[in-house]
Amino acid sequence: MPEKIIIQRAEFENTLRRMAYELVEKCGGLENVVLVGVHRGGVWLAYRIATIIQAERGHELPRGELDINLYRDDLSRIGYHPEIRRTEVPVPIDNAFVVLVDDVIYTGRTARAALDALMDLGRPQKVLLCVMVDRGGRELPIQPDIYGVKVPVDSTGLIEVRFREIHGEDAVVVRPRS
Amino acid sequence: MSFPERGLIGIRALRREDIELILRTARSMKDISKRDVKKVPALRGKTVANLFFEPSTRTRTSFELAAKRLSADVVNFSPSGSSMAKGELMLDTVKNILAMNVDALVIRAKPEGACEFISQHVDVPVINAGDGMHEHPTQALLDALTMEEQFGTLDGLKVLIVGDILHSRVARSNIYLLKNFDIEIRVCGPPTLIPRGIESMGVKVFYHLQEALEGVNVIMMLRIQMERMQGGHFPSIHEYSKFWGLTAEILDRHAPPDAVVMHPGPLNRGVEITPDVADGARSVILYQVENGVAVRMAVLYLVVGGGR
Amino acid sequence: MTAIVLKKGRVIDPSQHLDTERTVIIRDGRISGIYPPGDEPPVEEDVLEFNVDGLVVCPGFIDLHVHLRDPGEEWKEDIASGTLAAARGGFTTVVAMPNTIPPNDTPQVTAYIVRRAREVGHVRVVPAGRIVRADGTALSPFGEMVEAGACAFTDDGSWTSDAQLMERAMEYAKAFGVPLLSHPEEPALSCGGQINEGQMSLLLGLKGIPSQAEEVAVFRDIKLAELTGGHLHLQHISTKGSVELVKLAKEKGMKNITCEVTPHHFSLTEEAVEGFNTSAKVKPPLRTEDDRQALLLGLRDGTIDCIATDHAPHSELEKKREFNEAAFGISGLETALPLSLNLVRNGHISLSRLVELLSVNPARIISSRGGTLKPGAPADVTVFDPDLEWEVTPEALASRGKNTPFLGKKLRGRVVITIVEGRIVHSVLKV
Ligand SMILES: [Zn+2]
Numbered sequence: 066m067p068e069k070i071i072i073q074r075a076e077f078e079n080t081l082r083r084m085a086y087e088l089v090e091k092c093g094g095l096e097n098v099v100l101v102g103v104h105r106g107g108v109w110l111a112y113r114i115a116t117i118i119q120a121e122r123g124h125e126l127p128r129g130e131l132d133i134n135l136y137r138d139d140l141s142r143i144g145y146h147p148e149i150r151r152t153e154v155p156v157p158i159d160n161a162f163v164v165l166v167d168d169v170i171y172t173g174r175t176a177r178a179a180l181d182a183l184m185d186l187g188r189p190q191k192v193l194l195c196v197m198v199d200r201g202g203r204e205l206p207i208q209p210d211i212y213g214v215k216v217p218v219d220s221t222g223l224i225e226v227r228f229r230e231i232h233g234e235d236a237v238v239v240r241p242r243s
Numbered sequence: 244m245s246f247p248e249r250g251l252i253g254i255r256a257l258r259r260e261d262i263e264l265i266l267r268t269a270r271s272m273k274d275i276s277k278r279d280v281k282k283v284p285a286l287r288g289k290t291v292a293n294l295f296f297e298p299s300t301r302t303r304t305s306f307e308l309a310a311k312r313l314s315a316d317v318v319n320f321s322p323s324g325s326s327m328a329k330g331e332l333m334l335d336t337v338k339n340i341l342a343m344n345v346d347a348l349v350i351r352a353k354p355e356g357a358c359e360f361i362s363q364h365v366d367v368p369v370i371n372a373g374d375g376m377h378e379h380p381t382q383a384l385l386d387a388l389t390m391e392e393q394f395g396t397l398d399g400l401k402v403l404i405v406g407d408i409l410h411s412r413v414a415r416s417n418i419y420l421l422k423n424f425d426i427e428i429r430v431c432g433p434p435t436l437i438p439r440g441i442e443s444m445g446v447k448v449f450y451h452l453q454e455a456l457e458g459v460n461v462i463m464m465l466r467i468q469m470e471r472m473q474g475g476h477f478p479s480i481h482e483y484s485k486f487w488g489l490t491a492e493i494l495d496r497h498a499p500p501d502a503v504v505m506h507p508g509p510l511n512r513g514v515e516i517t518p519d520v521a522d523g524a525r526s527v528i529l530y531q532v533e534n535g536v537a538v539r540m541a542v543l544y545l546v547v548g549g550g551r
Numbered sequence: 552m553t554a555i556v557l558k559k560g561r562v563i564d565p566s567q568h569l570d571t572e573r574t575v576i577i578r579d580g581r582i583s584g585i586y587p588p589g590d591e592p593p594v595e596e597d598v599l600e601f602n603v604d605g606l607v608v609c610p611g612f613i614d615l616h617v618h619l620r621d622p623g624e625e626w627k628e629d630i631a632s633g634t635l636a637a638a639r640g641g642f643t644t645v646v647a648m649p650n651t652i653p654p655n656d657t658p659q660v661t662a663y664i665v666r667r668a669r670e671v672g673h674v675r676v677v678p679a680g681r682i683v684r685a686d687g688t689a690l691s692p693f694g695e696m697v698e699a700g701a702c703a704f705t706d707d708g709s710w711t712s713d714a715q716l717m718e719r720a721m722e723y724a725k726a727f728g729v730p731l732l733s734h735p736e737e738p739a740l741s742c743g744g745q746i747n748e749g750q751m752s753l754l755l756g757l758k759g760i761p762s763q764a765e766e767v768a769v770f771r772d773i774k775l776a777e778l779t780g781g782h783l784h785l786q787h788i789s790t791k792g793s794v795e796l797v798k799l800a801k802e803k804g805m806k807n808i809t810c811e812v813t814p815h816h817f818s819l820t821e822e823a824v825e826g827f828n829t830s831a832k833v834k835p836p837l838r839t840e841d842d843r844q845a846l847l848l849g850l851r852d853g854t855i856d857c858i859a860t861d862h863a864p865h866s867e868l869e870k871k872r873e874f875n876e877a878a879f880g881i882s883g884l885e886t887a888l889p890l891s892l893n894l895v896r897n898g899h900i901s902l903s904r905l906v907e908l909l910s911v912n913p914a915r916i917i918s919s920r921g922g923t924l925k926p927g928a929p930a931d932v933t934v935f936d937p938d939l940e941w942e943v944t945p946e947a948l949a950s951r952g953k954n955t956p957f958l959g960k961k962l963r964g965r966v967v968i969t970i971v972e973g974r975i976v977h978s979v980l981k982v
Contacts, residue, residue: 132271135283135313135544146285146548148264149271149541185280255754333873354873355745355756356827364871375875376756415756438753 071198071216073236080213081110084195085117087211088164091193095122098162099189101129103179104150106168109228110197114166129154131165136178158187168226170196170212173205197226198237213237247545250347250368252358253378254419262387262423268541269388269534275312276536286315289346289547293319295372296333296352301508302372305532306349306381309539315547318345337361347547350374368546376410382507383416385538389531390461393503398425403455405487406465406515407436407476413465413507418444431455432465432487435476452487456497463505464489464516480514490517494525503527553597554578555970557934559588560603564610565907566923575608577930580973584926599975599982603934606967609906610922611643611674611931613913614884615732615811616707616786616859619645619676622663623652628864628951630664633884634673636862636950638977640884641909641966643931644675644921645862650708656681656691661699673976674969675931677702677917682711682720682731690720697727702917705732707786710768712738714775721781730782730809730916735768735793736760736835745875747821747836755827757874760836762790769793773800776807784916785810787861789835791845798854809916811859814890815881815956817846823956829870829877831956833863847899850908857912860887864952882952885943889962892937896963902937934968934980941965 072080092098095118102111108130115126132150140146165179176194183192195211200218218224218239225238245256254262275283291310295303298321310317322336333352340348348369350358355375362369373379391397402421408414408430421428422445430437431449442448449455456462467483477483489504504516504526512518521528555577562573562585574591576583586592619633628636630647637645647664649655655664661678668676680696682704683689693704704724711717711733724731741764746752748759769785773796776783788794788810800808815833820840823831831837849855863880870877891909894900900908910933914922921931940963945953969977 135275135285140285140548141288146544149268149544151271152274181284185283186278334871352873354875356874359827360873376758378756412756440749440753443750444753 068238068240071237071239072214073234077235077237080197081113082117084211084213085114085121088114088193088195089118089122091210092162092164095124095126097160097190098164099127099129099154099156099158100164100166101131101154101158101183103165103167103175104130104132106197106226107131107166109230110168110226111166112230113228114195127156129156131179131182133175133178133182136181138174138178152182152186154186158183158189160188160190163189163192164195165192166195168196169198169200169224170194170207170209171200171202173203173207176207177205198224200224247548248368249362250546251370251380251542252362253371254380254383254416255378257423259423262384262420265384265538265541265545266388266391268545269384269537272540272544273534273537275540276533282312282314284314285544286310286313286547289315290344291315291317291347291349291543291547292340292345293317293349293372294337294340294351295319295321296350296357297373299351299373302351305535306372306539309536309543312536312540313543315346315543318343333357334361334364337365341365341367347543370542370546373412375412376415377412378416378419379412380416381535381539381542382413383420384542385531385534386417386463386505386507387420388534388538389505389527392530392534393527394460397421400424400461401427401429401459402461402463403429403431403459404463404465405431405452405455405489406467407471408432408441408465409436409438410468410471411465417463418446429455429459433477433483436471452489452493453497456493456502459498459502461503461505462489462494462498463507466507466509466511467515484514488515488517489520491519491523494520505531507531553599554583554594555930555973555975556591556594556598556600557603557608557932557968558600560606560608560934562608562924563903563906564924565903565911566610567925569924570903573608575924575932577932577970577973580930582924582926582928582930585924601934601968601980601982603968603980606934606936607902608932608934610910610914610924611933611969611971612641612888612909613644613917613919613921614642614860614862614887615646615703615784615857615913615916616813617645617647617862617884618650618864618880619647619664620864621651621667622660626951627866627869630667630676631671631673632949632951633862633864634668634676636884636948638673638969638971639949639966640886641888641933641935641969642674642884643933643969643971644677644919646703646917647676647678648707649679649681649705654681654685655679656684658692658695658699661696661701665700674971677919679703679705679707679732682706683713683716690716690723693724693727693729697729701729702919703730703732703784705734705786707732707734710734710736710738714771717772718775718779721775721779721783725779725781728918730784732784732786733768733772734786735765735772735788737764737768740764740767744836745832746824747838749821749839751821751824755824762792762838762842765790765835766792766796769796773797773805773808777805780807782807782809787811787813787816787835787859788855789816789838789842789846791842794845794849794854798849801854809856809912810854811857812846812850812855813859813861814883814887817843817850818890818893819956827874828956829872829874830881830954830958832874832877832879833861833881834879847894850894851899856908856916858887858891858908859913860884862950862952864950865954866951870954880954882948882950882955884950885948886955886957886962888935888966889964892964895937930970930973932968932970933966935964935966937964939963939965939967
C-alpha cells in the first residue's frame with residue numbers, strides 16, 4: 066500500500082476552521098478556555114486552531130504543552146524510556162475550560178495519560194478532547210468531542226498529520242507501518 | 244554503551260550527547276518538583292534500593308525524593324551498623340537486596356570502583372552515588388545543570404575548583420563532565436592536595452586563590468576534611484582558610500561581579516567558605532540542592548528505562 | 552632407571568655456548584651426553600625416545616620468585632599444585648617465598664617445605680627464609696636454615712626497611728654464601744597505594760604508588776651492598792629509575808648486585824587496570840610504557856640478570872573484590888615462557904639470551920647445580936615449542952591461582968616436556 070493522502074491544503078485548512086468553530090461553540094465562548102497540546106503533533110494543532118481563533122475573533126487563547134511520556138501505561142514494557150519534553154501550561158488550569166488537543170486518537174491510551182497528567186496540574190472545570198484524526202481502534206472508553214476527519218485504519222497502517230510549519234505541507238496521510 | 248543500560252557508574256564513560264540528554268530531562272523533571280502534585284507515575288511498580296555503605300543523609304534523601312517523585316518504591320539500606328559489621332562481603336549484601344526483586348541500585352561506598360565492581364556482577368542498573376575518590380556523577384550533573392541555569396550555556400565558561408582536589412570524587416567527576424564542553428577548568432589548593440600530573444586532564448593549576456579567581460564564572464569550593472591535617476597535607480585549619488578559604492573580601496576584590504559560588508556540601512563554615520559568602524547573593528548552593536533532585540529523577544528515569 | 556633420548560632438537564645452552572641441532576641423552580638422572588644427530592652412541596637399556604625436531608631443548612628454567620602459599624594458605628595454592636604449574640611452565644626449580652603462615656623464619660618451616668616438596672612436589676623446591684624474624688626484632692637463623700635447605704633470604708611482600716638490620720643481614724649472609732632478595736618498596740611512600748601513580752591513578756581516583764617509592768629503596772639497598780659487599784638481589788624491579796640505578800652500580804663494578812624482572816612488568820603497563828581490573832593489581836604496580844621500554848633495554852643490555860615470575864596465586868575470594876580490598880598478585884608460572892618469547896619475536900633478545908635469563912643466570916644467583924646441560928649435570932631439561940599457540944583459560948592452568956590479566960588471551964609458545972633429575976614431570980609429546 067503506497068502513501069494515501071486523505072486531505073490536504075485547502076481542505077485541511079477548512080477542516081481546522083470547522084474544528085475551531087466547533088470548539089468555540091462547545092466551550093460556550095472563549096472565556097476561561099485553555100488549549101493544551103499533547104507533544105508533539107497536538108502542540109502544532111493547538112497552535113493552528115489558536116491562530117484561526119485569533120484571526121477571526123481577535124482573542125488569543127492561552128496555550129500549553131503536555132508531555133505524556135511519564136504517564137504512559139506501557140513504560141515498564143517498552144525497551145527504553147523516551148526523552149521527556151517540557152510540560153508547560155502558562156495559566157492555572159484550576160476551574161478552567163481545558164481543551165486537550167492531539168493530532169490523532171487511536172487506542173485512547175495517550176488521551177488517558179494526558180488526562181492524568183492534566184489532573185496533576187490542577188482541577189479543571191471541564192475538559193474537552195479535540196483531535197485532527199480519529200482512526201478508530203479504541204481500547205479505552207474515550208471519545209473525542211471534536212474531530213477533523215474519521216479515517217478507519219487497521220494496525221498495519223500509520224496516520225501522519227503534517228503541518229506546513231514543520232513538514233512543509235498541510236496534509237493527513239495514511240501509509241503502511243514501516 | 245554502558246549508559247543507560249548498565250546504569251551510571253561515572254561521567255568518564257559518558258559522551259556529550261548523554262550529558263545533554265540527562266540535563267534536558269532534568270529540566271523537565273524540575274518542573275514537576277515545582278507543582279502542587281510533585282509526583283508522576285513513570286516508575287510506578289518499580290523498586291529502587293538505596294545502598295549506602297557509607298553514611299550520607301543528604302545524598303540519600305535526594306535520591307529517595309527523586310525516586311518517590313517518579314512513584315518508585317524505595318528501600319533504604321545502610322549496612323554500616325548491621326550485617327556489614329559481621330564481615331559480610333559487599334557483593335553478598337547487594338545480592339541479598341537483589342533477591343527481593345529490585346529494579347535499580349543506588350550505591351554509595353568507600354572503595355573506589357565499588358560500583359563498577361558490583362555492576363559487573365549484577366544484572367540491574369547501578370547508579371553511583373559516590374565511590375571513594377573515584378566519581379560522584381550525579382553531583383557533577385547537578386553542578387552542570389546549575390551552571391547552565393545561571394549562564395544559559397556551559398560552553399565558554401571558566402570554572403574554578405578550590406580545595407582538596409586529590410581526594411575529591413566531586414572534582415574528578417566535574418572535570419570529566421566539563422571537559423566535554425568548551426570550558427576552561429582551573430583547580431586551586433595547596434600543592435599537597437592537587438594530584439601530580441593533573442594538567443594532563445586538561446586543567447590549569449593554581450596555588451594562589453587570588454590569581455585563580457581572575458575572570459572566572461563559577462567558583463566551586465570543596466569541603467576540606469580535617470583528617471587531612473594528620474596526613475601532613477596542610478599544617479593547620481587556620482593556615483588553610485587563610486590561603487584557600489573564600490571570604491567576601493577576596494571574592495569581591497578578585498572575582499568578576501557575575502561569578503557564582505558553589506559548594507557540594509556539607510559546608511565547613513569558616514574553613515573553606517565564610518558564612519557571608521555561603522549565604523550571600525552570589526551563592527547558588529541551594530539551587531544545587533534543588534537541582535540534585537531533578538538530576539537524580541532524570542538519571543533514574545533514563546536508567547530504569549534501560550536501552551535506547 | 553630408563554634412559555631418555557631427546558632426538559634432534561635445537562639445543563640451546565648458553566653455559567656451553569651451544570645453539571645447534573643435537574641429540575641429548577639422559578641417564579641415571581644426569582645429562583649423559585650431547586651428540587650431533589647421526590653420531591649418537593647406541594643406548595642399550597630401556598629407553599624413552601622423543602623426536603624433538605623443531606623444538607627447543609634447554610636447561611630447565613629456574614624461578615627465583617614463587618609464592619607456593621604452603622604452609623597456611625593452601626586454598627590459594629599448595630606445594631603440589633604450585634609445582635605442577637611450575638612443571639607446566641618449564642620450571643625445574645622454584646624458590647619458595649617465606650611469607651607463608653607460619654612464615655619461614657625457622658629451620659622447622661624450611662624443613663617442612665623441603666620434605667613436603669619431596670613427597671608431593673613435581674619440581675625441585677628451594678625455600679627462601681625471612682631476613683628479619685616475623686616478630687620484627689632479630690635476624691632469622693640463616694645458618695640453621697641453610698642447613699635445612701634454604702638458598703636465600705628475603706622479606707618479600709615488604710621491604711626490610713630497618714637499614715641497620717639489613718646492613719647486618721648482608722654482612723651475616725656472607726658467611727653462608729647466600730643472597731639477600733630485596734623487595735624494594737619504601738612503605739612511607741607507597742602506603743595505601745593501589746596502582747602506579749600516574750595517568751591511571753588520576754583517572755580512577757585510586758591512590759598511586761610512585762616509582763620513587765621503589766627507587767629510594769633500590770638506592771639504599773645498593774648503598775648497603777656497597778658498604779657490606781654482601782650479595783644483593785633486587786626483586787621485580789619495575790621502573791626506569793631502578794634500571795638506571797642498577798646499571799650505574801654495575802658500571803661501577805659491583806659484582807654483588809643482581810636483579811630480576813617479571814613477565815607482567817615487561818609485557819603490560821598501568822593501562823591494564825582500566826575498569827578496576829583486579830587481575831592486574833600487583834606489587835610493584837604495572838608502570839608506564841616508558842618504564843616498560845627501560846626494562847626491555849635492561850633485559851637486552853645485561854643490566855637485568857633474570858626473569859622471575861613473582862607467581863602470586865590468589866583465589867576468587869581475594870580477587871573478586873572491590874579494587875581496594877583485592878589482593879596484590881598475578882599467577883605467573885604458566886605464562887612466563889610465551890610472554891618471554893615475545894621478547895625474542897619482537898627482536899629485543901635472542902633465544903640464547905632468553906635461556907640465560909630463565910635458567911643460567913638464576914642458577915648462578917642461588918648457586919644451583921642446574922642451569923646447564925653439561926654432561927654430568929643434573930638432568931633438569933625443558934623442551935618447548937616456541938610457536939605453539941594456546942589460550943589461557945582457567946582449565947588450562949594447573950595453578951589454583953587463575954588470577955592473571957592474560958586470562959582469555961591467546962599466547963604463543965608452550966612447554967612440551969619438563970624433566971627434573973631425569974624424571975619426566977610434564978609431557979604433551981608422544982614417545
Ligand atoms: Zn615482592
